Amino acid sequence: MDMNAVIRSVIASGPEIIVIVGACVLLMVGLVAEKRYGRLLVGATLAVVIAAAAATFALAGAPRTAYGGMFVIDDFAIFFKLVLYLATGLTVLMSGRYLEEEAIARSEYYALLLFALSGMMIMVSGLDLLTIYVGLELQSLSLYVLTGFFRHDPRSNEAALKYIILGAVSSGIFLYGLSLAYGLTGTTQLTDMATALAHGRATDPALILATIFLVTGLIFKVGAVPFHMWVPDVYEGAPTTITAFLSVASKAAAFAIVLRIFLDALAPVTEIWTVLVAVIAVLTIALGSFVALVQTNIKRMLAYSSIAHAGFALLGLVAGGPDGVASVMLYLLIYTFMNLGIFGTVVMMRKGDVRGDMIADYTGFAKTHRGLALLMLIFLFSLAGIPPTAGFFAKFYVLVALINQGYVALAVIAVLLSAVAAFFYIRIVMLMYMREPTRSFDLALTPSLRLVLAIAGLGTVGIGILPSWFLDLAQGAILTVMR
Amino acid sequence: MVDWIVLWDGYAWPGIIIVAQVLLIVVPLLLAVAYLTYAERKVIAAMQLRKGPNVVGYFGLMQPIADAVKLLFKETILPAGANKVVFIMAPMLVFILGLVGWAVIPFDEGWVLADINVGILYLFAISSLGVYGVLMAGWASNSKYPFLGALRAAAQMVSYEVSMGFVIITVLIVVGSLNLTDIVLAQKDLWFVVPLLPMFVVFFISTLAETNRSPFDLAEGESEIVAGFFLEYSSFTFALFFMGEYANMILMSAMTTILFLGGWLPIIDVAPFNWIPGIVWFAGKVALVLFCFLWVRATFPRYRYDQLMRLGWKVFLPLSLFWVVLTAGVVVAFDLVPRN
């Protein structure tokens, strides 16, 4: 590479560099300012995220590749990066008080959050299976540590251990698929791989094996059946803020690479994976919806809910085409708002000796806190997919894409299963509104948490009012190859 | 009959030559090991105003031979609870590792058994293997003190290897080759001890730690853990440990000489100095470094374990890392990047 190419590459990866440097600076600042300046750390982390967002906006425009085609800045990457910044920013805002309540206020928390963010950014900008893999490892490793951040809580330890062992196995499987794909095509670059595959036989057994391994590795990361077992345990054991982050940011990044790999590199062999993914998606929605019915812990319930949502988003992938991709992207944006909102309400319950993560803890909540209960109602309705909230349109566009592609049966099954899913969300609403409170509510509401809830509420309602505007946004940002 | 000629010319004769070369290196080396023990006792005695060995032979010169004969004729005791195979293998490993490193050492220009491209890495790899002998000995003895000694030695050697690695990288940045002959020839104008003096100091102290020599001989620590990892060893197994340790010392001194003191090169390349053959210069420099080993032993008290770890991780590691960056920066800034 000559000097100009180096400079162009460095500029193209500016946002990543900002986040990584920011994380390193935070690590050092944290050594000095650990105890007294919790707010300073929150502020600094936010500043890093905002700076990265500004840099990302500045780089918007025609797609450009860097580092010899390993890295790309296109509208697709920018869309996902914005979702990631949003998720990270809101998570950071939620964290300050929560960490103090849990007595785990340490600067490494924010640094690791930023490292996880940088890993996800590398994933969504990756145009090469190797880059994607390394980004994936970077984010996973940061999240393993964050999951086990309650060092003295056996549940957190168990969660981290399960996550790291299953994560390592799935990474290994993904890597194996990657090496097979490399052996078949002679490249790890996604576009070149698609070109190479277009010439080959689609029924080559090695290709089928490679595809299955890649699907397996990726399915684990999005938490779909049959590799969903880690999700409930990890979501329950991890600090609530990290659960929120995991459920939106990690999932968005995983879906970004799923879309890129399947619809770019593996597009010539669509027939191999479509049926597989369709079956997985249906099973995932079914399992998530039914098992969530019997949960008593709200974090576990939301874990199963997130499994079901992942299944729904996978249906968008099955539909494929520009509509399918746009519907998945919009789904993830909406899911970010509503899920962070609901997790914000879980975080606020944690105060003093109250863990506040049981569903029963919300009994009669509406009698004392009318406004907050209404907000929760909106989030829950949105998660259930009840109009006119954003969640309805998320599911609606996926179904439209499915029906346009002729998958009517799949659409019908999905609708039926989401009716099941609506039940457990509405059960919480019923608990809040129809029962008398059994205890007095002492909430850990800080201005920043209020801000999170406000943003999340605004997003959930706003997209519900103007769905077509956001759909256009997503459609404008679909993969270049799909245009 | 043609096959026999091929066999002779292609395999047997080169094989004989290699064996002869190996013997030519190993026999003087073993003699050097023997007389290093003698030198150690004499030097320390002189520093402590004693006489040292002076009974066996003139000036006690036959003392090492007498010691060897004594150890050879004693009974080798195998502890009942020991893991026999590992117990026997450990001293052999230490001794062999002390010898194999010499394969790549250039004694003079072209006087080297195997002139491989990655010579310095080979030496580094061999020196990093030394820890296994200690660990295996400590574990196989099935006894408290050897085990403690082995654990200490393992932690210590792994720690100091890191900074040693960085020192070697600094030299490599300046030389641009991993070949030991190239490294020596790059010092034709100026020995690296001058521009890289702090690294030389770090390297020398790290070699002390790497060979478990005083003041870092915590793995033996006779005042607290009796004799550490070779507590249960007797007779010739003990002698192998002993010889391995001293062979390692000489190897490390040779490494220091090659990296920093210009190997076989004379001090300045003018008439009276460059008449002396390179091997003499080389041996003299190695002897000088060895003298420093003994001098340190006679002078300093043993480090405490936390001090040892602090020195390795909190002083040497940052310092050597900083020097790597600094050296690389200077080399790039002044366009001194070696090209070959």
Next chain:
Amino acid sequence: MIIQALAFYLFAAITVASGVMVISARNPVHSVLFLILAFFNAAGLFVLMGAEFLAMILIVVYVGAVAVLFLFVVMMLDINFTELRQGFLQYLPIGALVGIILLVELIAVVGAWVVAPEAGLATSLPIPPPDQVTNTQALGEVLYTKYIYLFQTAGLVLLVAMIGAIVLTLRQREGVRRQNIGEQVSREATVEVKNVPSGSGI
């Protein structure tokens, strides 16, 4: 060439044999020692392939550092392996079944293997002929130019792993007396210099 072939079979046989011993040795310390032997012979195979840099790095990193810590930990563990192995045979049929199915699948796949003709071209491009540059230089030339992005990111992965290990295990214990050399050596705190007027004492 005969010697190369002999060396290859020697190294390969020992690697495989010690690999088998790693999983079948009864004593975990023996397992680790066999693992080290396997690494060592793998390094030998690298040398035979002309990848001397990789061989030495394999020894320095894996044998010299990683396996030492492995051995370190395994030696300190007090595990009763006969107890652990008790349930082992119970799961053998299921494990064997899964293994056999996987094996059959893999054989089916490998039997119909077609390597893309362009695969060889793409991989052989960045590697210069071995007689022109040394192995070390060739590696450095692609690692720091073409793959710099991956190289840096892999470094970050290691950094995060390090931070994680420290975050999860470092605890500030009470009652540990640490040596502060600066404090010990500094004379300001402990020694007071007084100007004593002559003839009067302190």
